[in-house]
Amino acid sequence: MTASPSPSVADPAASAAARASKHDTRRDQLAESALVTLGKLGYARTSLREIAQHSSYSHGVVHYYFSSKEELITYCVRYYKRTCVTRYDEIVETSTSATELQERFATKLAETIREEGPMHQLWYDLRNQSMFEPALREVVLEIDGQLEAMIWRVITRYAALAGREPALDPSTTYGMLDGLFAQSLFAWATGPASAREDVLSVLTRRVDTLMPSLLG
């Protein structure tokens, strides 16, 4: 019988892996925390000190886990994407008719503003900043592409369920829908709280109405 090694002499590879995983966990925690602040204040107004203060960590920790502000932001954006870029996939997979998909998609668009408004504001902020700040471009372009692909999955499935073809190319389709989404987000964010639900239901209705015309 082979004695199982005492924990203290556990194989180094495993311990290194554990450590690395813990490291990543912290980065994720920090990113999550940072995203809240970023969503509230926007890119330019958010300082690393602020981020730390709104988390349970000290100022130094942020610099311990991220070598620069830029790296933190980039990490945050990518972290955020992991969740968001598949937001409609469940709808795509489980809808059984074109009408159902169309309705659920339109509803979900509004819902995601209601529930993650600041996160979307941050996204548009970053996408814009990337026009001034080359350092942001890579990650923004990467995610923008994924968002377009996500929308395209919705549309192609929608077309399939309807037995038709998409009328427009992926990019145009994304541009139009994104324009409507951004517009509603803006109205939602800047309008009076009392009008928020109206803004969202208008969005839902619009997209619901519009979708058929996205098919040829």
Added chain:
Amino acid sequence: MTASPSPSVADPAASAAARASKHDTRRDQLAESALVTLGKLGYARTSLREIAQHSSYSHGVVHYYFSSKEELITYCVRYYKRTCVTRYDEIVETSTSATELQERFATKLAETIREEGPMHQLWYDLRNQSMFEPALREVVLEIDGQLEAMIWRVITRYAALAGREPALDPSTTYGMLDGLFAQSLFAWATGPASAREDVLSVLTRRVDTLMPSLLG
């Protein structure tokens, strides 16, 4: 003939008016100068020092004419709008057929990116910042409304020339077109210089193709 009075003995009312006019002139000159810098660097990265340095004025004068950075920005945005919010009116007024209007509009959209790209980048930046910074909201909402109205003038005229009705409401129409415009601006700004003209001609083609479907 009336001798023109020396400034120092002018009647008080006239001198006050002259002063006020000079005051406004200075503000406009500063705004014009500031807009160039703002378009290049974006809202957050532009400091008042920078603005002053890129103008013929001293650092102090900026605060002499504007009580704060915020007021300067607000003034700049309004100043900028005066020019821009009528950008397509000439096309609306002089086009004699739906096809002509449609083509000239689509062309002009691309042209304005080529010639005033940074100014548009600034606009989207400010519109976004206004979601985080309430102080910017009033002026941004005001201008956004004017932009929507401008687009609506295009569409209603387009419909009239075609002998049809707009298919969508003003807001939806604006949202969709603005989405396509923003998308192209982004690609234009972040892509390689060599691809810029391609981006613009794609935009022109898209809008040209799309416009008929904006009519009922």
Added chain:
Amino acid sequence: MTASPSPSVADPAASAAARASKHDTRRDQLAESALVTLGKLGYARTSLREIAQHSSYSHGVVHYYFSSKEELITYCVRYYKRTCVTRYDEIVETSTSATELQERFATKLAETIREEGPMHQLWYDLRNQSMFEPALREVVLEIDGQLEAMIWRVITRYAALAGREPALDPSTTYGMLDGLFAQSLFAWATGPASAREDVLSVLTRRVDTLMPSLLG
């Protein structure tokens, strides 16, 4: 007759010059103040905050007059040199015999340690740092050359008064004397206060004894 212009419209060139001169005056004042702190703490331990605190100015002023720490330091070194690089010239010019020059020079070497010790410590610190920090090299090499030239003026005059020739080249001569000077400065700085005068008189005696052998 030409009316002499009122002061308020004085010729711009003159006012610009006055301004520039005032600007330079402030830089000099700041440099002077900074040198005290630098001499006390050394290059690495001196922060711009510290410099400001030991002056009558605020922290921001330092950055207003110097674009970076490096520029301040460089300016300080050059400012300091203006005074120092001619330290022995009066002795060179007014001594009427080799013996007098030799004695006065040896005495002055010690005196300058007593009266400007920290400044010399700073010089050796900077010269050393320049081996690690390329940014300092230019100014340090420039001044080192001037110091060597200064010493050489002493030696050539000394040789002339003695009716002989220098035995060594300028560089070797400077290296040897500088070695003795640095050694005494070090002993003076690190030894007990009670031994300081002894250190200085030893230096004087040594140099006095040594100088004849610097002639051929």
Added chain:
Amino acid sequence: MTASPSPSVADPAASAAARASKHDTRRDQLAESALVTLGKLGYARTSLREIAQHSSYSHGVVHYYFSSKEELITYCVRYYKRTCVTRYDEIVETSTSATELQERFATKLAETIREEGPMHQLWYDLRNQSMFEPALREVVLEIDGQLEAMIWRVITRYAALAGREPALDPSTTYGMLDGLFAQSLFAWATGPASAREDVLSVLTRRVDTLMPSLLG
């Protein structure tokens, strides 16, 4: 024959000794590693993190073996001295004529710059810092004394081989030679790489020429 006891059952005294020895070994390894970094960056620019990163140890271990940065530096200096303070002793012992010793010494001076330049830069840095930082004084003074003694061994042996007496006292002799050495080190470190060998051969020649005059 005595069975060597397994470590875990060693008698306490031996194990304590072993531990202590291991402790010292670690300190030496760390010192050796630290010296490389210190020589490259200088005292002020070297952080403990940097040292750890350039060694095979973790960041924490530095503080485990040294209670503070200061103690590490001090230890490093002493460690370095062990090697260096006897650098010329072999020459002293094996040279069989004054001329041989003189030539070999002059050659060796240049050689040690070539081969251990950074280490000498560090020494001058530390000696200088000790004028600002009392904590460094003790160890610096100790080593400076040993260097002086080392030089004196050279000179007295040189005098003996030449059948003469040293012309100057140990301190003066050391000061002068050290001045020349420091000067060459500085030129070697800050000048263009292409001039390095020239600098060294000049030093060799100078010292070679000078040494006879160090005898009475």
Added chain:
DNA sequence: CATGAATGAGCCTTCATTCAT
């Protein structure tokens, strides 16, 4: 024993704003 996570003071720099002249 040894590690790396965590801390917080401090550094250089930027900037909107105020103010004496």
Added chain:
DNA sequence: CATGAATGAAGGCTCATTCAT
């Protein structure tokens, strides 16, 4: 009126040091 001098609060970042594991 207009200027640039001056201020002080942040901001990103580094680092020696402490500590839980």
